[in-house]
Structures are given as structure tokens and as C-alpha cells.
Amino acid sequence: MTSKTIAQIRNEAAASLSPKRQQQWEQFLTPMPVAEQAVGLFTPTDDPVRILDLGSGSGILSAVTASRSASGSSVVAIEQDTELARASESSLRQVCDDVEVINKSVFDVLLDARFDRVILNPPYKKISPTVISTSGGGVKVTNLYTAFLVMAIQAMDDGGECVAIIPRSWMNGDYFKDFRKWMLNECSLDVLAVYGSRHEHFKDMNILQEIMLVKMSKRQQAEKVTVYAEASPVEPLEDQPHESVALKALLMGRDRIVRVRQQDPRLSGFKTMADQGLWVSTGKLVWFRNRDVLSDVEDPNGHPLYWSDNQNGMMTLHPVECDREQWVTEKADTRNIVLPAGSYCLVNRFSAKEQQRRIHASYLHSGVEFVADNKLNYVHQGTSRHTVPLDDRVARGLTLWLSSSIVDEWYRQVSGSTQVNATDLRQLPCPSKAQLAVLADSLPVDNDVSQSRIDETIGRLFSWVQAS
Ligand SMILES: C[S@@+](CC[C@H](N)C(=O)[O-])C[C@H]1O[C@@H](n2cnc3c(N)ncnc32)[C@H](O)[C@@H]1O
Missing domain, CATH: 3.40.50.150 (Vaccinia Virus protein VP39)
Incomplete structure (x- = not known):
């Protein structure tokens, strides 16, 4: 009534x-x-x-x-x-x-x-x-x-x-x-x-x-x-x-992250990324506080600077054509934003609604110290205070793992927003470092590798699908 x-x-x-x-x-x-x-x-x-x-x-x-x-x-x-x-x-x-x-x-x-x-x-x-x-x-x-x-x-x-x-x-x-x-x-x-x-x-x-x-x-x-x-x-x-x-x-x-679905049983045998000794940190450069160190040209004593623009499929390229500066000058050395040379997996912190995948992981091997923008997360094997690069095979295997459909589905069940939080990623079920290294040996980190090949390789490796 x-x-x-x-x-x-x-x-x-x-x-x-x-x-x-x-x-x-x-x-x-x-x-x-x-x-x-x-x-x-x-x-x-x-x-x-x-x-x-x-x-x-x-x-x-x-x-x-x-x-x-x-x-x-x-x-x-x-x-x-x-x-x-x-x-x-x-x-x-x-x-x-x-x-x-x-x-x-x-x-x-x-x-x-x-x-x-x-x-x-x-x-x-x-x-x-x-x-x-x-x-x-x-x-x-x-x-x-x-x-x-x-x-x-x-x-x-x-x-x-x-x-x-x-x-x-x-x-x-x-x-x-x-x-x-x-x-x-x-x-x-x-x-x-x-x-x-x-x-x-x-x-x-x-x-x-x-x-x-x-x-x-x-x-x-x-x-x-x-x-x-x-x-x-x-x-x-x-x-x-x-x-x-x-x-x-x-x-x-x-x-105490609350999911809206029970975890896919195929993931239940894995420990979390944090428990596997893989730590997710957020890039340390806040550009508007560090405008004075950004540079369009390479400074011989400076460092390469990575933004999400540098992520290209599963690869991380540098330098790239974009409207952001690709280097920082040596002044950056005093600011606690420089990361050690080595291998990493970079993960975007923001995705667009229309993007097919929430998580965008890319493999980075830097032969020199570098800086990452704070709109990127980077995975390493140190702690929140101390960055330690990954073994190269682990970095490549992890990039493949984070690019799989099962991981993207997991993330969508955990988060309804387009942001990709380090806190949530740390809880992501993940193979051990040794298993990630085997995964890297099974498949190249290469933009010609299709989604179905990534999913099949992972499925076969962990016996979700029968080897043909
Ligand atoms: C999202 S609206 C929902 C209104 C209503 N509950 C409904 O479901 O249609 C939130 C309401 O909270 C009121 N509001 C915002 N801040 C408030 C506060 N500090 N104390 C009391 N009401 C507040 C707003 O004026 C608004 O009417």
C-alpha cells in the first residue's frame, strides 16, 4: 500500500x-x-x-x-x-x-x-x-x-x-x-x-x-x-x-581479506606469494615530489625510470616513446628511490575498466640501478624495507604465472575495483620459486606467447590438464 x-x-x-x-x-x-x-x-x-x-x-x-x-x-x-x-x-x-x-x-x-x-x-x-x-x-x-x-x-x-x-x-x-x-x-x-x-x-x-x-x-x-x-x-x-x-x-x-567466492580448488595447494618469499612493493617515485630529477635525456650518472608506459605485454621496454621522462638524474641517489640492478616482475597498480585483464605483469631485467614510478608495484625477494632482486628464472616464471587466466580470475574475486593492491597480491596463491623457475624453462616470456599457451603450460605443469 x-x-x-x-x-x-x-x-x-x-x-x-x-x-x-x-x-x-x-x-x-x-x-x-x-x-x-x-x-x-x-x-x-x-x-x-x-x-x-x-x-x-x-x-x-x-x-x-x-x-x-x-x-x-x-x-x-x-x-x-x-x-x-x-x-x-x-x-x-x-x-x-x-x-x-x-x-x-x-x-x-x-x-x-x-x-x-x-x-x-x-x-x-x-x-x-x-x-x-x-x-x-x-x-x-x-x-x-x-x-x-x-x-x-x-x-x-x-x-x-x-x-x-x-x-x-x-x-x-x-x-x-x-x-x-x-x-x-x-x-x-x-x-x-x-x-x-x-x-x-x-x-x-x-x-x-x-x-x-x-x-x-x-x-x-x-x-x-x-x-x-x-x-x-x-x-x-x-x-x-x-x-x-x-x-x-x-x-x-x-x-582478513574477504573473498566473494571460495578459492578455486586448483589453487589450494599453493602458499601465498608472501609465504613463498616473494614481496610486493610499490615503486618509490612520486613524480610531483621529484619533478627536479626527471629527465628526457640520459644522464651518464643517472638511472632509467620505469612507468606503466614501459610495460609492453609481458616485457618491460626502455626507453619508450611516451610523454613521460625516461630517466632520472644522479640527484635521485639522495632520495631513497633507487632500486638495485637485477631481475624483477613489475605489476600495474591501476587498470582501466575496459582492459581485459586486471593484473598486468611484465618481466624486467635491469643491468643497472633504476627507479620505478609509484603507479607500479615490483616483486622482489626482500622485505618492505630492503629490496632484493629475484633470480632471473623466478622473475620470468612469476611474470608468466601472474599473466595466467586463473590468477586474473582470483584477483577479480578478491577485488571489485580496478586497482591492484600490493596487500592483496601478497595473499595470491603462488608456486614456489623452484616451480616458477621450471615454468620459465617451459615457456619464453615473449609477447608472441598466447594466453591459451600460458594457461595450458601452467595447467600441464601443475597437472590440471592432462599432457597430450
Ligand atoms: C547515500 S545517501 C542515502 C540516503 C538514504 N539512506 C537512502 O538510502 O536513500 C546518504 C545520506 O546521508 C546523509 N548524510 C551525509 N553525511 C551525514 C552525516 N554526517 N550525518 C547524517 N546524515 C548524513 C546525506 O544527506 C544523505 O541523505
């Missing part, structure tokens, strides 16, 4: 947002099909529930929740925009008698842990690292949505449930490491539903990130997490393909 009216209030609010405020406060309002799917994740109950909506916008999320809850339920909605707070009030008054809309920032409201249902689609903006205080001390957040989530999780009563519409970025990478560890300690992760194609679901909101639904609850970790790796809002979630997986099978490493 009222759903349509709530949807109308949402659509009118969406149409009348001031562009400046929309940008500033990230007012991307949830469309009704996504709201219904999110609310559908709450466990049905005949008991009245206390509902909390953080950054409530038009109030769509808590209103749909309240419309499906027993009479006697109550809602607290917090929204800092006065117009939207008013819209929240109108939506909520239609479905619930006990409504409090607080027109403030969520960070200025003291909330007790008394809510049975917490729902939110928070702003997604990056912020400078901030520690939010919690009962156990504090948790470092680098993004508004995780700051909201920390508040949401703390507001749950025992047995309470929280559903959030958030980007997928918290599941991997270094920035969200502290949040992940805190969150997984604090509550049970119950459902993950990643929307495959992001544009479709927030069509009128121009959202570019990969969005997902997460359901958590204030109880012991559930035995199985329900995972929808490619959800769509057009049909009920329960009719869509999903897996029930023990949380352990989704978590990786000490940084």
Missing part, C-alpha cells in the same frame, strides 16, 4: 536535490527495488522492533523496514540535511506511529546499543584516517561509510541485525584492514550480496562504484555466510544463485 508513496517521496526528493549538496553530502538515494531487497535480508519476526536508519535521506530504508514490522515498532532516523529529514518524517509517518527524525550529523548523536534493526546507505566519501572510539578502544577508518558502519554495528542490541548498502571496497586492500578486523570480531557476517553491474541499480544516481548489500548481526559468527557473488535487484535474492560458505573459507591472511 504505502510502498508506492514512499517510492514517490524518494523520487521527488531525488529530483529536487541541490547538485552542490548532493555532491558534498553524497546524497545518492536508494531506488525502491534495492531498498526492498536490502530490507528483505532482515529475519522476519512477529515482535515489534526498534529500527535505526543512519543518513536516512528520504527515509526509504527505515520506512520499508517499518512497513514490514509488527505494530508497536519504532524508528529513529538521523539525517543532517533539513529537507531530507523532512522527507524522512513524511515517509515514516505513513508506516509507523513511533518515529523520531533527528536532523543532525550521526557523529553528533549519542546512540545506545538498543536497536534490533539497523539499516543504512551511508555516504561513501574518503576521509583522512580517523579513529572512532569503540568500547574496545578505537578503530581507524579512512572512509565515511566505514565510519557509519562502526556506529551502526555498535548501535545493535544483542541479537540485533544490521543491513548496509555499501561499496565493495572494504573487503580487500590495506585501507580497510583495521575496520575489517574490528568488524569481524564484533559481529557475525551473515550475508554478502554483490551487485554485478553497478550502473543498473542506481540508474538515476550516477553511482560508479561496485555496490553490495551486507547483513551483519550481533551474535556469534553464523556457521555459514550466504554469498550472492552476482546479485541483481530485479528478482528476489532467494531465487538467485548463491553459496553458503563457512566464513573461514572466505577469509585470507592476517589482513
Whole structure:
């Protein structure tokens, strides 16, 4: 009955947002099909529930929740925009008698842990690292949505449930490491539903990130997490393909990276890159801080400089025709950016959406000391403080391994973004150095080698496919 009216209030609010405020406060309002799917994740109950909506916008999320809850339920909605707070009030008054809309920032409201249902689609903006205080001390957040989530999780009563519409970025990478560890300690992760194609679901909101639904609850970790790796809002979630997986099978490493699929069993026999003694570091040249050492011409005492432009298929070429300087002058020697001569595998840190592969690895053998731009990662066998080049065969074998389809698939399951993080790569399953050297002997690192040859050679080497 009222759903349509709530949807109308949402659509009118969406149409009348001031562009400046929309940008500033990230007012991307949830469309009704996504709201219904999110609310559908709450466990049905005949008991009245206390509902909390953080950054409530038009109030769509808590209103749909309240419309499906027993009479006697109550809602607290917090929204800092006065117009939207008013819209929240109108939506909520239609479905619930006990409504409090607080027109403030969520960070200025003291909330007790008394809510049975917490729902939110928070702003997604990056912020400078901030520690939010919690009962156990504090948790470092680098993004508004995780700051909201920390508040949401703390507001749950025992047995309470929280559903959030958030980007997928918290599941991997270094920035969200502290949040992940805190969150997984604090509550049970119950459902993950990643929307495959992001544009479709927030069509009128121009959202570019990969969005997902997460359901958590204030109880012991559930035995199985329900995972929808490619959800769509057009049909009920329960009719869509999903897996029930023990949380352990989704978590990786000490940084608690959360995957959306169980690992391909063909990779289960391998240790991680870090455990194989292969360390991923980020190139040390930040160009705008080192403008004065960049050079278009070779300085006899300077060094070659590598950018992602120098990656050419599986090879790394130098110098190349591009609009970036190909050398640094000898002044670079005082800046702690120069790497020792030897063999490495370079990996891009950013890929374009349209690029076929996320990971672009290229083999580098440099007979002289060199510098790598910080948009490149480089793999070596030292530590985070000390770079030690790879054995040449290992560098070549690793380039082939990182160019395989199975590795690209693995990475896509770990990360929804086009960035390639060193933290994630360190958790990548990888053959031993000796096996990588054998791989290098089996196939040249050469741009004439096709993808299918790389995949077949690797498959044969590790007995995934029968030798013909
Ligand atoms: C992504 S929108 C989602 C709105 C609504 N929950 C929905 O799903 O349609 C985030 C909302 O949070 C509000 N907001 C942003 N920062 C806030 C803050 N610090 N405190 C309260 N609300 C905030 C914005 O005005 C906006 O309405």
C-alpha cells in the first residue's frame, strides 16, 4: 500500500536535490527495488522492533523496514540535511506511529546499543584516517561509510541485525584492514550480496562504484555466510544463485581479506606469494615530489625510470616513446628511490575498466640501478624495507604465472575495483620459486606467447590438464 508513496517521496526528493549538496553530502538515494531487497535480508519476526536508519535521506530504508514490522515498532532516523529529514518524517509517518527524525550529523548523536534493526546507505566519501572510539578502544577508518558502519554495528542490541548498502571496497586492500578486523570480531557476517553491474541499480544516481548489500548481526559468527557473488535487484535474492560458505573459507591472511567466492580448488595447494618469499612493493617515485630529477635525456650518472608506459605485454621496454621522462638524474641517489640492478616482475597498480585483464605483469631485467614510478608495484625477494632482486628464472616464471587466466580470475574475486593492491597480491596463491623457475624453462616470456599457451603450460605443469 504505502510502498508506492514512499517510492514517490524518494523520487521527488531525488529530483529536487541541490547538485552542490548532493555532491558534498553524497546524497545518492536508494531506488525502491534495492531498498526492498536490502530490507528483505532482515529475519522476519512477529515482535515489534526498534529500527535505526543512519543518513536516512528520504527515509526509504527505515520506512520499508517499518512497513514490514509488527505494530508497536519504532524508528529513529538521523539525517543532517533539513529537507531530507523532512522527507524522512513524511515517509515514516505513513508506516509507523513511533518515529523520531533527528536532523543532525550521526557523529553528533549519542546512540545506545538498543536497536534490533539497523539499516543504512551511508555516504561513501574518503576521509583522512580517523579513529572512532569503540568500547574496545578505537578503530581507524579512512572512509565515511566505514565510519557509519562502526556506529551502526555498535548501535545493535544483542541479537540485533544490521543491513548496509555499501561499496565493495572494504573487503580487500590495506585501507580497510583495521575496520575489517574490528568488524569481524564484533559481529557475525551473515550475508554478502554483490551487485554485478553497478550502473543498473542506481540508474538515476550516477553511482560508479561496485555496490553490495551486507547483513551483519550481533551474535556469534553464523556457521555459514550466504554469498550472492552476482546479485541483481530485479528478482528476489532467494531465487538467485548463491553459496553458503563457512566464513573461514572466505577469509585470507592476517589482513582478513574477504573473498566473494571460495578459492578455486586448483589453487589450494599453493602458499601465498608472501609465504613463498616473494614481496610486493610499490615503486618509490612520486613524480610531483621529484619533478627536479626527471629527465628526457640520459644522464651518464643517472638511472632509467620505469612507468606503466614501459610495460609492453609481458616485457618491460626502455626507453619508450611516451610523454613521460625516461630517466632520472644522479640527484635521485639522495632520495631513497633507487632500486638495485637485477631481475624483477613489475605489476600495474591501476587498470582501466575496459582492459581485459586486471593484473598486468611484465618481466624486467635491469643491468643497472633504476627507479620505478609509484603507479607500479615490483616483486622482489626482500622485505618492505630492503629490496632484493629475484633470480632471473623466478622473475620470468612469476611474470608468466601472474599473466595466467586463473590468477586474473582470483584477483577479480578478491577485488571489485580496478586497482591492484600490493596487500592483496601478497595473499595470491603462488608456486614456489623452484616451480616458477621450471615454468620459465617451459615457456619464453615473449609477447608472441598466447594466453591459451600460458594457461595450458601452467595447467600441464601443475597437472590440471592432462599432457597430450
Ligand atoms: C547515500 S545517501 C542515502 C540516503 C538514504 N539512506 C537512502 O538510502 O536513500 C546518504 C545520506 O546521508 C546523509 N548524510 C551525509 N553525511 C551525514 C552525516 N554526517 N550525518 C547524517 N546524515 C548524513 C546525506 O544527506 C544523505 O541523505
